[in-house]
Amino acid sequence: MRERVLAAARELDYAPSGLARALVTKRSRIVGVIVGDVVDPYFAQIARGFEDVAGRAGYLTMVCNAERRTVVEQEYVNVLREYHAEGVVFAASGAVDDPDNAGLRDTVEQAYARGMNVISLAPRDLRGSSVTIDNRAAGYELVDYLVGLGHRNIALVAGPPVIGAVERLDGFHAALRDLGLEAFALYEGDFTLGAGHAAALGLLADPERPDAVACANDATAIGVLTTLRQAGVDVPGAVSVVGIGDTAIADYLELSTVSIPTYELGAVAARRILGDERDEIQIVLPHRLVPRATSAPRSASP
Amino acid sequence: MRERVLAAARELDYAPSGLARALVTKRSRIVGVIVGDVVDPYFAQIARGFEDVAGRAGYLTMVCNAERRTVVEQEYVNVLREYHAEGVVFAASGAVDDPDNAGLRDTVEQAYARGMNVISLAPRDLRGSSVTIDNRAAGYELVDYLVGLGHRNIALVAGPPVIGAVERLDGFHAALRDLGLEAFALYEGDFTLGAGHAAALGLLADPERPDAVACANDATAIGVLTTLRQAGVDVPGAVSVVGIGDTAIADYLELSTVSIPTYELGAVAARRILGDERDEIQIVLPHRLVPRATSAPRSASP
DNA sequence: TTGTAAGCGTTATCAT
DNA sequence: ATGATAACGCTTACAA
Numbered sequence: 001m002r003e004r005v006l007a008a009a010r011e012l013d014y015a016p017s018g019l020a021r022a023l024v025t026k027r028s029r030i031v032g033v034i035v036g037d038v039v040d041p042y043f044a045q046i047a048r049g050f051e052d053v054a055g056r057a058g059y060l061t062m063v064c065n066a067e068r069r070t071v072v073e074q075e076y077v078n079v080l081r082e083y084h085a086e087g088v089v090f091a092a093s094g095a096v097d098d099p100d101n102a103g104l105r106d107t108v109e110q111a112y113a114r115g116m117n118v119i120s121l122a123p124r125d126l127r128g129s130s131v132t133i134d135n136r137a138a139g140y141e142l143v144d145y146l147v148g149l150g151h152r153n154i155a156l157v158a159g160p161p162v163i164g165a166v167e168r169l170d171g172f173h174a175a176l177r178d179l180g181l182e183a184f185a186l187y188e189g190d191f192t193l194g195a196g197h198a199a200a201l202g203l204l205a206d207p208e209r210p211d212a213v214a215c216a217n218d219a220t221a222i223g224v225l226t227t228l229r230q231a232g233v234d235v236p237g238a239v240s241v242v243g244i245g246d247t248a249i250a251d252y253l254e255l256s257t258v259s260i261p262t263y264e265l266g267a268v269a270a271r272r273i274l275g276d277e278r279d280e281i282q283i284v285l286p287h288r289l290v291p292r293a294t295s296a297p298r299s300a301s302p
Numbered sequence: 303m304r305e306r307v308l309a310a311a312r313e314l315d316y317a318p319s320g321l322a323r324a325l326v327t328k329r330s331r332i333v334g335v336i337v338g339d340v341v342d343p344y345f346a347q348i349a350r351g352f353e354d355v356a357g358r359a360g361y362l363t364m365v366c367n368a369e370r371r372t373v374v375e376q377e378y379v380n381v382l383r384e385y386h387a388e389g390v391v392f393a394a395s396g397a398v399d400d401p402d403n404a405g406l407r408d409t410v411e412q413a414y415a416r417g418m419n420v421i422s423l424a425p426r427d428l429r430g431s432s433v434t435i436d437n438r439a440a441g442y443e444l445v446d447y448l449v450g451l452g453h454r455n456i457a458l459v460a461g462p463p464v465i466g467a468v469e470r471l472d473g474f475h476a477a478l479r480d481l482g483l484e485a486f487a488l489y490e491g492d493f494t495l496g497a498g499h500a501a502a503l504g505l506l507a508d509p510e511r512p513d514a515v516a517c518a519n520d521a522t523a524i525g526v527l528t529t530l531r532q533a534g535v536d537v538p539g540a541v542s543v544v545g546i547g548d549t550a551i552a553d554y555l556e557l558s559t560v561s562i563p564t565y566e567l568g569a570v571a572a573r574r575i576l577g578d579e580r581d582e583i584q585i586v587l588p589h590r591l592v593p594r595a596t597s598a599p600r601s602a603s604p
Numbered sequence: 605t606t607g608t609a610a611g612c613g614t615t616a617t618c619a620t
Numbered sequence: 621a622t623g624a625t626a627a628c629g630c631t632t633a634c635a636a
Binding site: 044062063 | 315317318319320321322324325330332340341343346347349350353354357362363364365366367380381383384385386412415495496499525528550551554555
Binding site: 318320322323324325 | 614
C-alpha cells in the first residue's frame with residue numbers, strides 16, 4: 001500500500017515542500033553568510049568553505065553581498081530572520097567608527113534572542129561566537145620576518161579603517177617598535193590593487209627607496225609589486241614586497257605573504273552552525289608565514 | 303485599535319514569517335543562481351549583478367556553488383524547487399559531452415513545468431530563456447584585431463571543453479582562416495592562471511616565437527603575460543598577449559581584452575525573473591574589444 | 605500498519 | 621472597519 005503511494009509520487013514527480021516542513025518543524029535548514037564583497041577572493045573563499053560543508057549537510061546557504069555597508073548587513077539579518085534562517089555568519093570586519101554599528105548590534109541581538117545562531121569571522125562587536133585569525137600577530141610576524149632578512153627601512157601600506165585591518169597595521173608597528181625601528185613611510189589603502197599602485201607611485205616619487213614594503217593584504221601587495229616592476233625596480237633584488245592573505249594569485253605571482261585559512265574559516269563556521277550548540281565560543285585559527293620569491297635578504301649594495 | 307496592535311508588534315519585536323507567507327501566496331521571493339565557481343571573478347560579478355537588482359526588489363538570492371559539476375547543479379535545482387524558488391539562473395556553461403546533461407535537462411524540465419522560471423547565462427541545452435554574449439564573435443574580433451596590428455604568427459590558448467569556451471576557440475580559428483592564416487600553436491587550457499603559465503612555458507621552449515598569443519580568458523592571459531615577462535620577454539614589444547573577460551585585474555595590469563558585461567548579465571537575468579513573463583526569449587548582450595598595453599603593432603625587427 | 609486531527613504563521617474570503 | 625474561518629503543505633501525536 002505504501003508502495004502504491006511511493007509509486008504515485010514518482011509518477012507525479014512529487015517533491016516535498018521545504019517551506020511547509022520548515023514551518024512546522026521550526027527548522028528551516030536555511031543559513032546566511034553575509035560577506036563584504038562577493039568578488040573579493042577572500043570572501044569568496046569563505047563562502048565556498050561554508051557552502052561546501054553546509055550543503056553536504058542538506059543546508060541551503062544564502063550568500064548575501066553587503067557591499068561593505070553596515071546598513072545592508074542589517075537589512076540582510078532582518079530578511080534572514082523572516083525566512084527563519086537558523087544562523088548568520090558575518091564574514092566582514094566592521095568599520096571602526098560606523099554610526100550604524102549600534103543598529104546592527106540591536107538587530108543581531110533580537111535575531112539571537114529569537115534563536116538564530118550567529119558567528120563572526122572577523123573582530124566585531126556582536127553577540128554570538130567567533131572564528132577568526134590573529135591579525136595583529138600576522139602583521140607582527142610579517143615585519144619581523146623582513147627585519148630578519150636584514151631590512152631596516154620598511155614602508156607600510158595600511159588597509160581601510162576596519163577592525164581587522166587596523167590590527168594588522170598595529171602588528172606592523174609593534175614589531176617595528178620592538179625591534180627599535182620605525183616605519184620608513186606609511187601609506188593609506190583600502191585593500192585594492194589600486195591602493196597598492198598609488199602607494200608604489202608615492203614610493204617612486206621619493207628619491208630614497210625603502211628596503212621592503214609590507215602591505216595589509218595581497219591585492220595591495222600585488223599593486224605595489226607590479227607597479228614597481230613596471231617602473232624597472234627589481235623585486236626582490238632592490239625592494240622586497242610582502243602581503244597578507246595568500247589568495248590564489250599570490251601563489252602564482254610568487255608573492256611572499258601570510259597564509260590565512262579562508263576556506264577553513266567558512267568551513268569551521270558551518271560546522272559550528274550545524275551542530276546546534278548554543279554556547280558562545282571564540283575560535284582562533286592559525287595563520288602561517290609563506291616566504292616566496294618577492295622577498296629576499298637585503299642586498300649588500302646600499 | 304489597529305494602532306494598539308501595531309504598538310504591540312513593535313514592543314514584542316514582531317516580524318512576519320516569510321515562510322508562512324510564501325506557503326500561502328505561492329510566491330517565495332527566493333531565487334537561485336547556480337555558478338560554476340564562486341571564487342572566479344567572472345561568476346562573482348554575475349552574482350553581484352543579480353543580487354543587486356533582485357535584492358532591491360525584495361528577493362532573496364541563493365548563490366549556489368556547483369564546483370563546475372553538472373550533478374551538483376542538478377541537486378541544487380531540486381533543493382531550490384523544494385523551497386519553491388521562483389527561478390533559477392545557470393551562470394556556467396555546460397561541459398560539451400557530459401553524461402549528466404540528460405539528467406539535468408529532465409530535472410530542469412520538471413522544475414519549469416512546476417512554474418519555476420529558468421534562465422541560462424551561457425549556451426546550454428536547457429528549457430527557458432537565455433542571456434548570453436556572442437563568444438564566437440568575441441574570439442573572432444580578438445584575432446582580427448591582432449592581425450590588424452600586423453601579427454601573423456598567432457598562438458592560441460584554449461579554454462576547457464565547455465560550450466562557451468569552445469565557441470571562443472572557434473572564433474579564433476575562423477578569423478585566422480578567413481585571413482588566410484593558421485594557428486602558430488595551440489595550447490590546451492582550463493581558464494586558470496596555471497594554464498597560461500604552462501602555455502607560456504611551452505612557448506618559451508620553442509626556438510621560434512609567435513608575434514602574439516590569444517587566450518580564451520583573462521586568467522589564462524595573465525598567466526602567459528607574467529610568465530613571459532619573468533622570462534625576460536618584452537610584452538608587448540616582442541609578443542602581444544590578449545585575453546577575454548575584462549575582469550578587474552585585467553584593467554589593472556593593462557591587459558588588452560574583450561570586455562564581457564558580467565554584472566549586466568546577472569542584472570538582466572534578475573529583471574527577467576522578477577517580471578514574471580513566462581515566454582522564452584534569447585537576449586545577446588554586446589561585448590567590446592578593449593585594447594590596452596599588452597598588445598602593440600608588430601615591431602619592425604624580425 | 606493505517607487513519608484522523610491539530611497546528612505551524614500567514615493570506616484570503618466572507619460575514620458582521 | 622473588524623472578526624471569524626478556511627486553506628497552504630507539511631509533521632506529529634494519538635487512535636483505530
